[in-house]
Amino acid sequence: MLRGQEWLIVLLVIVLIFGARKLPDLARSLGASAKEFRKGLDQGADEEPNEANTSET
Secondary structure (H helix, E strand, C coil): CCCHHHHHHHHHHHHHHHCCCCHHHHHHHHHHHHHHHHHHHHHHHHHHHHHHHHHHC
16 A cells, blocks of 8 residues: 555656646546446446346346
């Protein structure tokens, strides 16, 4: 597991790669992607029981 100093190094590398101005946009798009992923998982979980019921009849 990463500790405090290691997280700071990772954050510094990310800032150097992407630049401080793009970090808010990057975080926003990452959050939107995670939200869409969870939404897809929820939709898939909702559809599975329905498919199982229709295939049995």
